[in-house]
Amino acid sequence: MYRVLVVDMDGVVWRGNRYIEENIRGLKALMEKGLRVYFLTNNTTKTRREYVERLRRAGLDVDLGHVFNSSYGAALYIRGRGGGSAYVIGEQALVAELASMGIDIASMDRDRVDYVVVGLDRYLTYNKLSRGMRYVLDGALFVATNKDVTLPVGDSVEPGAGSIVAALETALGRAADVVIGKPNTYMLDVILGREGVGKEEVLVIGDRLDTDVLFGARAGVDTLLVLTGIATRRDVEESPVKPKYVAENILSFVERFYR
Numbered sequence: 023m024y025r026v027l028v029v030d031m032d033g034v035v036w037r038g039n040r041y042i043e044e045n046i047r048g049l050k051a052l053m054e055k056g057l058r059v060y061f062l063t064n065n066t067t068k069t070r071r072e073y074v075e076r077l078r079r080a081g082l083d084v085d086l087g088h089v090f091n092s093s094y095g096a097a098l099y100i101r102g103r104g105g106g107s108a109y110v111i112g113e114q115a116l117v118a119e120l121a122s123m124g125i126d127i128a129s130m131d132r133d134r135v136d137y138v139v140v141g142l143d144r145y146l147t148y149n150k151l152s153r154g155m156r157y158v159l160d161g162a163l164f165v166a167t168n169k170d171v172t173l174p175v176g177d178s179v180e181p182g183a184g185s186i187v188a189a190l191e192t193a194l195g196r197a198a199d200v201v202i203g204k205p206n207t208y209m210l211d212v213i214l215g216r217e218g219v220g221k222e223e224v225l226v227i228g229d230r231l232d233t234d235v236l237f238g239a240r241a242g243v244d245t246l247l248v249l250t251g252i253a254t255r256r257d258v259e260e261s262p263v264k265p266k267y268v269a270e271n272i273l274s275f276v277e278r279f280y281r
Contacts, residue, residue: 111150120139
């Protein structure tokens, strides 16, 4: 059946500060059966190392190579184009992931840069947007880490990276040149290349139809929607994008299909 799982984190492993125990138990059971698990999030406000530490606190045996966020995806993308200089509209975790790949992080006093990379920035200023716009008009490639318009915070939501990307797109009068995060398939393509498996051997697990399930659908892989985060059964009924499986949680999926 499946050999590789690609699993969202917020709404699947945890919701805010609360771990989702049924999903963690289900993931442990699947890992014990030999399935290889990659954890993947669009969130750029934490580094991969921070995510590894939090996953390990949940009792999941995870290493750095099996954790992706859209900051890391952006760094891989830029390195794949030969590297260069980047002006960042985002927080320190995004800067750290880019710098770890040898990308030159530019300050506002540069005349030109190769890339403008935009993620969630809770310290956003008008000057940051203005400088990013000028660099793109001067020829920099506009890279959006993701287009999530909102970010779940506990039981509420706040503006996400997509809101900032949209502001810059509006000012420029055009879309970003590249979008790294879900539902775009760049990070899944990287995982497939590393694992050397067929698409029929991969299952994407998430809690959102508009990112996780659409991500899997665009890539041509099966999806499991768990009802521990954002989406509900009614949402599934009303959505044109349908997951292959819907389950209350991962443990119930395991008990149904992996007895």
